[in-house]
Amino acid sequence: MDISLSHVDYRYQVNTPFERLAIQDVSIDIPSGTYMAIIGHTGSGKSTVLQHLNALLVPSEGVVAIGNREIKAHQKNKNLRQVRQRVGIVFQFPEHQLFEETVEKDIMFGPMNFGVTEAEAKKRALIALKQVGLAEEILEKSPFDLSGGQMRRVAIAGVLAMDPDVLVLDEPTAGLDPRGRKEIMEMFYALHKERQLSTILVTHSMEDAASYADQIVIMQQGKVVKQGTPEEIFSSPADLVRMGLDVPEVVRFQLKLEEKWGTKFEKIFLSIDQLSAAIAKQLGRGVES
Amino acid sequence: MMEKMIFGRYVPADSLIHRLDPRSKLTLIFLFVCIIFLANNWQTYAIIGIYTFLLIGLSRIPIRFLYGGLKPVLWLVIFTFLLQLFFTREGHLVFHWGVVKIYEEGIRMGFFISFRFFFLILMTSLLTLTTTPIEITDGLETLLAPLKKVRFPVHEMALMMSISLRFIPTLMQETDKIMKAQIARGVEFASGPIKDRIKAVIPLLIPLFVSSFKRAEELAIAMEARGYRGGEGRTKYRQLSWKWGDTLQLVLLVIITILLILFRS
Amino acid sequence: METPIVSLNGVTFQYDGQERKALNQVSFDIYDGEWLTIVGHNGSGKSTLAKLLIGLQFPSEGEITVCGIKLNEENIWDIRKKIGMVFQNPDNQFVGTTVQDDVAFGLENMGIPREEMVHRVEDSLKKVNMTQFLHQEPHHLSGGQKQRVAIAGVLALRPAIIILDEATSMLDPRGREEVVETVRALQDEKSLTVISITHDLEEAAKADRMIVMNKGELFREGTPEEIFSMDEQLIQLGLDIPFSVKMAKAFRSAGIPLSKHYLSEEELVTELWTSRSRM
Incomplete structure (x- = not known):
């Protein structure tokens, strides 16, 4: 399912002294099957963009197209439920949304709200639970008896069980330890590959954006300031630094080395292995000459 | 609607009334509630009215803002008036049409009681509009301090109040976040039959309770780690200072009281 | 060899109703003025360690000595004057309604006279670069700013030791940097001992010494250089390199x-x- 935002503005608390323009003239295209990373500082407007992706917010100006449904400013937008079923959102610290008596019931909650039968929801709960790497025994437990990491996975399973076409992830690994972080990111990547799931990742981590995304959008002060493939984005690292954003460690290393050596490599490398191979080649060539 | 309500809202400004010590303002409100019952004729109500509007003027709260905010309450005042008007059966019969009988005393009582109500609302709004909630808490804590002698937990109450005030915005943000997460999972908060809407509140309330308990627990640990062990031996950082304006203000109130006693019938 | 400012000797701890010991026979020393980083996967016992150091829990076996005093239930209030702690969640440790009230909270608890308090509040906020936010309410601050206020609250009590219990884990990269830089500047400027519990390896790499915890036991102790030489082993422990x-x-x-x-x-x-x- 394709999603696109065209010329979207969003204002908070319209007609009060607290009115604030959160995003301005934002246009983003997310074709079906894309893995897109949205990067920016806290307050850059990326969370506001995220909430437009399944009509939690309706634009103050502009149009959001989700599949063949258009959500426009200045009009009543009814029956947003169908849209929400297609686009699943994993919010930051999603474990805060758990509330049912058992893990199974909590995972079934989303699908059943969207009219899935109980039997079907049960089946989906089991599948989703396995996808997030939890054991079946956990189904009958109370979600509040689980560890923080397990709760996070149950909450994610609750979104996956809705069987969405698009998955929106808001800092899904915040607060996890390195192992948990890696496992969760790999799991989402595998889902993206297997099911051709469009994935939109809102993150601070340049590393994750560089390793998983095929498209990157950079936001600053409510506007899209840069958009492109990871190679395009990171090939002009000076821009990122000027915006106060990091570059991936591997790019940073390449830049340091280029400065020290006084030469440039043919391109920017986004993985450690590619970079080390390129360096080895350079050093090897040095021996020959 | 919520944005226009002014009950319990603080409007920052630098006025004579804003600068008054919360203790003197609290005393004023307390005494005002008592002396308003001294008023029983046109002269005395006029005195109360002039006094109230004098204070509002000094507070620099725009009248239009006050009017907008009090509009919902004005209906109550009008209702009180009508109630008195139709149901008081004393004095001369002034108007008679079908079952509707209006007596002279009804008009008088209608005006007086609704005025009393109206002035009370104005004065209490003035307190909250010009005093931050934390100042009110500090003021109460000091004024109620003598109650410690009878083992009334004044310090604990004040601490509870200030912590609640501190966490209101945090909880509002949290509510908004959980609500959105559940809407994304297909919950409809704003439409559907009443029964469904009540059911929809559960996925919001349970996570809020759970997280509030967790917050409370963590906060208690943090407070203990920072050396909190009850009110005993504690000093206070926030300081209230009684200035000449506070004394003057109370003197004015005494004068008003004397005038009321002189002019009441 | 210098004398340790904190020493743990055979410390064991078990939470009620849990089978596994959260800490098992942990012994190590912390020296005056050093930056010690404790790493370990979630559930390795590192946060329990922090709670024991500040007397929020007591070891079931073994003993902890802080500044020469053996920690017990009678003297925890004295120990808490020597150790300050910054917790993980910036919101759940902000007690005051404004920045200055929050910094003053610990001082009020200790019965410091008001004139002295005013001076210390100002002084500590200056150290964390938050002076311009004196009257600000917490919901208008970023996570990094709230944590800096928490640090100021600790500094105002003039402790010898500051514990950062995953204090940067809920922050964005900018906030994380703010907090680490603030603590680093403080440590450079005077002899403040820093115990930092973290997942952030870049932060750990800058420590004087590191401790790796695994399943409630002290797995390895050494300089960052020594610890990071473990590579594969660290990954097996659920950590990163x-x-x-x-x-x-x-x-x-x-x-x-x-x-x-x-x-x-x-x-x-x-x-x-x-x-x-x-x-």
Whole structure:
């Protein structure tokens, strides 16, 4: 399912002294099957963009197209439920949304709200639970008896069980330890590959954006300031630094080395292995000459 | 609607009334509630009215803002008036049409009681509009301090109040976040039959309770780690200072009281 | 050898109703003025360690000595004057309604006279660069700013030791940097001992010494250089290895020789530069 935002503005608390323009003239295209990373500082407007992706917010100006449904400013937008079923959102610290008596019931909650039968929801709960790497025994437990990491996975399973076409992830690994972080990111990547799931990742981590995304959008002060493939984005690292954003460690290393050596490599490398191979080649060539 | 309500809202400004010590303002409100019952004729109500509007003027709260905010309450005042008007059966019969009988005393009582109500609302709004909630808490804590002698937990109450005030915005943000997460999972908060809407509140309330308990627990640990062990031996950082304006203000109130006693019938 | 400011001796702890010991026979020393980082996966016992150090829990076996005093239930209030702690969640440790009230909270608890309080509040806020936010309410502050206020609250009590219990884990990169830089500046300027519990390896790499916890036991103790030489083993423990170690590993497997096992990023760049110029 394709999603696109065209010329979207969003204002908070319209007609009060607290009115604030959160995003301005934002246009983003997310074709079906894309893995897109949205990067920016806290307050850059990326969370506001995220909430437009399944009509939690309706634009103050502009149009959001989700599949063949258009959500426009200045009009009543009814029956947003169908849209929400297609686009699943994993919010930051999603474990805060758990509330049912058992893990199974909590995972079934989303699908059943969207009219899935109980039997079907049960089946989906089991599948989703396995996808997030939890054991079946956990189904009958109370979600509040689980560890923080397990709760996070149950909450994610609750979104996956809705069987969405698009998955929106808001800092899904915040607060996890390195192992948990890696496992969760790999799991989402595998889902993206297997099911051709469009994935939109809102993150601070340049590393994750560089390793998983095929498209990157950079936001600053409510506007899209840069958009492109990871190679395009990171090939002009000076821009990122000027915006106060990091570059991936591997790019940073390449830049340091280029400065020290006084030469440039043919391109920017986004993985450690590619970079080390390129360096080895350079050093090897040095021996020959 | 919520944005226009002014009950319990603080409007920052630098006025004579804003600068008054919360203790003197609290005393004023307390005494005002008592002396308003001294008023029983046109002269005395006029005195109360002039006094109230004098204070509002000094507070620099725009009248239009006050009017907008009090509009919902004005209906109550009008209702009180009508109630008195139709149901008081004393004095001369002034108007008679079908079952509707209006007596002279009804008009008088209608005006007086609704005025009393109206002035009370104005004065209490003035307190909250010009005093931050934390100042009110500090003021109460000091004024109620003598109650410690009878083992009334004044310090604990004040601490509870200030912590609640501190966490209101945090909880509002949290509510908004959980609500959105559940809407994304297909919950409809704003439409559907009443029964469904009540059911929809559960996925919001349970996570809020759970997280509030967790917050409370963590906060208690943090407070203990920072050396909190009850009110005993504690000093206070926030300081209230009684200035000449506070004394003057109370003197004015005494004068008003004397005038009321002189002019009441 | 210097005398330790904190020492743990055979410390064991078990939470009620749990089978496994959260801490098992943990012994180590912390020295005056050092920056000690404790790492370990979630549930390795590192946060329990912090709670024991500040007397929120007591060891079931073994003993903890802080500044020469053996910690017990009678003297925890004295110990808490010597150790300050910054917790993980910026919101759940902000007690005051404004920045200045929050910094003053600990001082009020200790019965410090008001004139002294005013002075200390101002002074500590200056140290964390938050003076301009004196009257600000917490919901208008970023996570990093709230944590800096928490640090000021600790500093105002003039402790010898500050514990950061995953204090940066809920912050964005900018906030994380703010907090680490603030603590680093403080530590450089005077003899404040820092105990930092973290997942952030870049932060850990800058410590004087590191402790690795695993399943409630002290797994390894050493300089960052020694710890990071464990590479694969660290990953098995659910931890990560810093970028420079990953890079060095890739170089070795690509056939580029390196002089020693652990190199910082700068050292790595220099080494590659030398090997290039040697050709």
